[in-house]
Amino acid sequence: MPANLTPEYEKAELRYRQATSDDERLVALQAMLSAIPKHKGTEKMQADLKRRISQLRREEHRAAQSKGPDPFHIPRSGAGQVVLVGPPNTGKSSLLAATTHAPVKVAEYPFSTVVPQPGMWHKDDVQIELVDTPPVTADHVPTGLMGTIRNADVVCVVVEAGEAALDQADMVLGVLSARGLALRSAPRNEVPAGDSSWRPALIAATKADLASSGTIEVLRDLYAVSGRQSPDGPRPGDGLEVVGLSARTRHGLDDWFRRLWALLAMIRVYSKEPGRPPDMHKPFVVPAGATVADLARQIHRDLPDRMKFARLWGHSRFEGQQVHKTEPLRDKDVVEIHE
Numbered sequence: 652m653p654a655n656l657t658p659e660y661e662k663a664e665l666r667y668r669q670a671t672s673d674d675e676r677l678v679a680l681q682a683m684l685s686a687i688p689k690h691k692g693t694e695k696m697q698a699d700l701k702r703r704i705s706q707l708r709r710e711e712h713r714a715a716q717s718k719g720p721d722p723f724h725i726p727r728s729g730a731g732q733v734v735l736v737g738p739p740n741t742g743k744s745s746l747l748a749a750t751t752h753a754p755v756k757v758a759e760y761p762f763s764t765v766v767p768q769p770g771m772w773h774k775d776d777v778q779i780e781l782v783d784t785p786p787v788t789a790d791h792v793p794t795g796l797m798g799t800i801r802n803a804d805v806v807c808v809v810v811e812a813g814e815a816a817l818d819q820a821d822m823v824l825g826v827l828s829a830r831g832l833a834l835r836s837a838p839r840n841e842v843p844a845g846d847s848s849w850r851p852a853l854i855a856a857t858k859a860d861l862a863s864s865g866t867i868e869v870l871r872d873l874y875a876v877s878g879r880q881s882p883d884g885p886r887p888g889d890g891l892e893v894v895g896l897s898a899r900t901r902h903g904l905d906d907w908f909r910r911l912w913a914l915l916a917m918i919r920v921y922s923k924e925p926g927r928p929p930d931m932h933k934p935f936v937v938p939a940g941a942t943v944a945d946l947a948r949q950i951h952r953d954l955p956d957r958m959k960f961a962r963l964w965g966h967s968r969f970e971g972q973q974v975h976k977t978e979p980l981r982d983k984d985v986v987e988i989h990e
C-alpha cells in the first residue's frame with residue numbers, strides 16, 4: 652500500500668472489506684474514492700475505484716429491474732377471480748391441484764405456500780380463476796395478502812370439515828373483519844361500485860372424506876343465510892353459505908363451482924348466425940343483467956349501432972322470437988343478431 656494514504660481512506664477500506672451487502676460496498680467505495688489523495692501516484696487506484704463503483708451501480712440497477720411485479724398482485728382473467736383464504740394446512744393448494752393445472756405445492760406440513768398462485772378452472776364451457784394463497788393465522792396475515800383479497804371478486808374461506816372448522820372459520824372472519832372486510836354470500840352485482848367494505852363469499856369445508864357429515868351441517872346451521880343469532884348482534888360471517896367438499900375424492904367440487912359461478916353473477920350466452928346452428932362450445936360470458944346490445948358490443952364494438960334486431964332462443968315466449976337490443980339476457984340464451 653502506498654505510504655501516503657490517509658487514515659480516513661484506510662477506515663473506508665476496512666468498511667469495504669467488512670461490508671456484507673452491495674449497498675454497503677458501494678457506500679464504502681465512494682468513501683474510499685473521496686478520501687484517496689489525488690496525485691499521480693494514486694491515479695491507477697482512482698481508476699480502479701471508479702470502475703468498481705460503476706460496476707456495482709450497474710448490478711444494482713439490473714437487480715431492481717429483475718425484481719419484477721409484486722407477487723401478491725394477481726391480474727384478473729376468466730369470468731371472475733376467486734381467492735382461497737384459510738388457516739395453514741386446510742387444503743387450499745390441494746383444491747387448486749384438483750381443479751386446475753397450476754403448479755401448486757401440496758404438503759403435509761403447514762405454511763407450505765408462501766406466495767399467491769393463480770390457476771384457471773375450466774368447467775363445462777366456462778372458466779374461473781382460482782388463487783391459492785399463503786395461510787393466515789390469528790397473529791399473522793402475510794404482507795400484501797389483504798390486497799390480493801380485496802382485488803378478488805369472490806372470497807372462499809377454506810377450513811377443515813371437522814371439530815376445528817368453527818374456530819377456523821371464526822378466526823379467518825375475525826382477521827378480515829379487523830381489517831375492515833366483511834363477507835357475505837351475495838352475488839357480485841350487489842356490491843355497490845367502489846364499496847370495498849365487503850366481498851361476496853362462501854365457506855368451503857374441505858377434507859369432507861375425513862369428517863362425519865354432521866360437522867358440515869353444524870357449520871351450515873351456524874352460518875346459515877338466515878343469519879346467526881348471537882346476543883352481541885350479527886357477527887362478521889352471518890349469512891354465509893357452506894359447501895362441503897374433498898380434493899381427494901372430488902366430492903362436492905361440482906356444487907362448489909355452481910355456487911362460485913352464482914356469486915360471480917355472470918351468464919353465458921351463445922351467438923348464432925342466421926341460417927346456421929349456434930356455436931354451443933364457445934359462449935360469450937357477460938355480467939348478469941346484460942342486454943342484447945351488451946352482447947353485440949362484445950362481439951364487435953360497432954355492432955350495437957349497426958344491428959336492427961335480434962332473435963332469441965331460451966327465455967323468450969317462443970323460440971326465435973324477435974327482440975329489441977334492450978332485451979335483458981338470461982343464462983344459456985341463444986342470440987342471433989340481424990344487421
Ligand SMILES: Nc1nc2c(ncn2[C@@H]2O[C@H](COP(=O)(O)OP(=O)(O)OP(=O)(O)O)[C@@H](O)[C@H]2O)c(=O)[nH]1
Pocket residue numbers: 738739740741742743744745746756757758759760761762763764784785786857858859860861896897898899900
Ligand atoms: N383426506 C384428505 N386430505 C387432504 C384433502 N385436501 C388436502 N389434504 C391433505 O392436507 C394436507 C395439506 O394440504 P395443502 O393443500 O398443502 O394445504 P394448504 O391449505 O395449501 O396448506 P398451507 O399452504 O400450508 O396453508 C396435505 O397432506 C393434503 O394431502 C382432502 O380433501 N382430503
Ligand SMILES: [Mg+2]
Pocket residue numbers: 743744745756757763764783784
Ligand atoms: Mg398451500
